[in-house]
Amino acid sequence: MSDSQVMTMLEAINHTLHQEMARDERVIVFGEDVGANGGVFRATEGLHEQFGSSRVVDTPLAEAVIAGTAVGLAASGMVPVPEIQFLGFSYQAFHQIAGQIARLRYRTRGRFEVPITIRSPFGGGVRTPELHSDSLEAQYANIPGLKIVLPASAADAKGLLATAIRDPDPVMFLEPLRGYRMIKDEVPLGEHLVPFGQARTVTEGSDVAVITWSYMVDVARRAAEELAAEGINARVIDLRTLVPLDVDAIVAAVEDCGRVVVVQEAPETNGFASEVIATINDNAFYSLEAPVQRVSGYDAPYPVGQLEDHYVPDVDRVMDAIRATAEVPT
Amino acid sequence: MSSLTDATDHPLDDQTLRAMMQAMVSSRVFSQRVFNLQRQGRAGTNAPVDGSEAILAGVSYALDPTQDWILPQYRELVGLERFGTDVLDRYVLYALGHPDGGHIPAPTRVWPPQISLATQVPHAVGLAWGMKQQGEDGCVLAFLGDGSTSEGDFYEACNFAAVLDAPVIVLVVNNGWAISTPVSTQTRAKNFAEKSHAFGMPGVTVDGTDPVAVHDAVSDARSRAVAGAGPTLIEATTYRLGPHTTADDPTRYVPADELAAARDPLVTFGVELAARGLWSEADEAETIATADARMETAVQAGEARAVSGEEIFEHVYAHPTPRLARQQAEFRARQGLDGARPQTRPGGAS
Numbered sequence: 001m002s003d004s005q006v007m008t009m010l011e012a013i014n015h016t017l018h019q020e021m022a023r024d025e026r027v028i029v030f031g032e033d034v035g036a037n038g039g040v041f042r043a044t045e046g047l048h049e050q051f052g053s054s055r056v057v058d059t060p061l062a063e064a065v066i067a068g069t070a071v072g073l074a075a076s077g078m079v080p081v082p083e084i085q086f087l088g089f090s091y092q093a094f095h096q097i098a099g100q101i102a103r104l105r106y107r108t109r110g111r112f113e114v115p116i117t118i119r120s121p122f123g124g125g126v127r128t129p130e131l132h133s134d135s136l137e138a139q140y141a142n143i144p145g146l147k148i149v150l151p152a153s154a155a156d157a158k159g160l161l162a163t164a165i166r167d168p169d170p171v172m173f174l175e176p177l178r179g180y181r182m183i184k185d186e187v188p189l190g191e192h193l194v195p196f197g198q199a200r201t202v203t204e205g206s207d208v209a210v211i212t213w214s215y216m217v218d219v220a221r222r223a224a225e226e227l228a229a230e231g232i233n234a235r236v237i238d239l240r241t242l243v244p245l246d247v248d249a250i251v252a253a254v255e256d257c258g259r260v261v262v263v264q265e266a267p268e269t270n271g272f273a274s275e276v277i278a279t280i281n282d283n284a285f286y287s288l289e290a291p292v293q294r295v296s297g298y299d300a301p302y303p304v305g306q307l308e309d310h311y312v313p314d315v316d317r318v319m320d321a322i323r324a325t326a327e328v329p330t
Numbered sequence: 331m332s333s334l335t336d337a338t339d340h341p342l343d344d345q346t347l348r349a350m351m352q353a354m355v356s357s358r359v360f361s362q363r364v365f366n367l368q369r370q371g372r373a374g375t376n377a378p379v380d381g382s383e384a385i386l387a388g389v390s391y392a393l394d395p396t397q398d399w400i401l402p403q404y405r406e407l408v409g410l411e412r413f414g415t416d417v418l419d420r421y422v423l424y425a426l427g428h429p430d431g432g433h434i435p436a437p438t439r440v441w442p443p444q445i446s447l448a449t450q451v452p453h454a455v456g457l458a459w460g461m462k463q464q465g466e467d468g469c470v471l472a473f474l475g476d477g478s479t480s481e482g483d484f485y486e487a488c489n490f491a492a493v494l495d496a497p498v499i500v501l502v503v504n505n506g507w508a509i510s511t512p513v514s515t516q517t518r519a520k521n522f523a524e525k526s527h528a529f530g531m532p533g534v535t536v537d538g539t540d541p542v543a544v545h546d547a548v549s550d551a552r553s554r555a556v557a558g559a560g561p562t563l564i565e566a567t568t569y570r571l572g573p574h575t576t577a578d579d580p581t582r583y584v585p586a587d588e589l590a591a592a593r594d595p596l597v598t599f600g601v602e603l604a605a606r607g608l609w610s611e612a613d614e615a616e617t618i619a620t621a622d623a624r625m626e627t628a629v630q631a632g633e634a635r636a637v638s639g640e641e642i643f644e645h646v647y648a649h650p651t652p653r654l655a656r657q658q659a660e661f662r663a664r665q666g667l668d669g670a671r672p673q674t675r676p677g678g679a680s
Contacts (some may be wrong), residue, residue, distance in 0.1 A: 067452075069490065105645050113648070
């Protein structure tokens, strides 16, 4: 029997939920349509059959109480893994996530552990209706107490999700819905934990560093592969977790390449790319050979289907930014 | 007429009735003292209890402090002494702005004050859900005010509680006012208990100036909860006899005649117990003196409790992120805590 298997990211998430629920009976999965339906993307498929309706629970359509009950469940000793069906729906749970989940440990001086993992798909490119695609990682990264985790490969989806569920602190586990079935790679079948705060080098290169996360990793990788033919070797760094942030990997990339592009799908203003650039400024400014470039969504609400391909950063835009950065004379 | 007078064979014995009266009188003393601390510049904004004493006594003596949980809003912490002396001591710290004010230590089954209105009701439902899931006995009671019933969390939580048959009691303290907003501006419902119909759970309105009536309603709800019969919505009516908080001037909006006509639970229950030979002016004086001394100890201990600025960084996570650790190190350096001179960035990576 092979000890690894090619899976889509979705299959890896499902497989991990099965393993974690079997490992720890305190793990409880709940949310909208996660039960018999197996989730609208099938991320929770089969859990209901295997673990029953007391551990895989369909909730009323009410995001605030999904997040809010997670607080009480955690305090009771359970390990809640709620699903917010789309991250854009978390606007209706923001007060519970930011105001309550994130600070329960802090305000009770550690009396209550908060091992909550909120799973939620986000990102565009699949013609969803409004409010299904918003990239809100920067909003949540600005909330002390939360950890922000964004897998970009199937193997990482497993390793980071298992780490999230076992972590004693609340985690926003944000899944790129466009990558659910498109991202496919070798996933270890046994215990596989990826620690938080350790970025992954996706492509080697020393001309330009492309720092990104989630589905944009795939876009950046394709851009890097095309540019290799032009003689530009880009190193794509997948941050994997924004909180905690792997500053050492960012610094090393800047020191090795001297030129940096940061790519995000979210709007430009106050996006996490700004934080990455400020971090470079603080820690590696004198290693820069060119101004850091940003590629991002626009400062407009996430648009409807006929517009979204113009909005989400694509390979061309990332290539242009890499070229522009590489061409700045030393 | 109180429920005590209605039932000649009421299960509450004389000793418990006296204890409830003592708790009511004490809670007002505690509350006034915390209020005065704010006036003296020693404590932050706080919400006095006046008018809610009987509700807190009724709840305290109906629940089991070893099995049940109480999730307060923010006005209740002075009246839950039966659940543990920590509750008051930590509430004093909370009012003093000490970070440990939010830490009511185990095994006391009371949560700290909740400022974000009605957010504690989903927490209570989740806690009750988890207890049920793990086969624990007991129930969870969440307090909220009449104004907080307008929050979405109240509706979402009550709805889900009923769906789950969660062992929860949602207790609405209807004291007539949400700061300056009267109940008539809050809802067109005839009362708050009837909102229970929409959730498919029992709802009852009780006289919140009568601790025995509150006790009985909460006892019934608790019996249902622990028997697996699900949640109950209780509305306890009273009148807010004081300001909303230390920062409020109710003379701007509370009609004087209405306030003058309002029943003071300390007076009505005291008179009733006196008629039964269970309470006297001497009892009252002794209770006040004891409460004053109790509070003096709590305030002295609270004001003497050390606090380090570094506590900013503690308990954000189980283990600080590298960035938070860097910030803490910078803070320590700036404060001279390491004996080092203040440093400025750029520093090490994190």
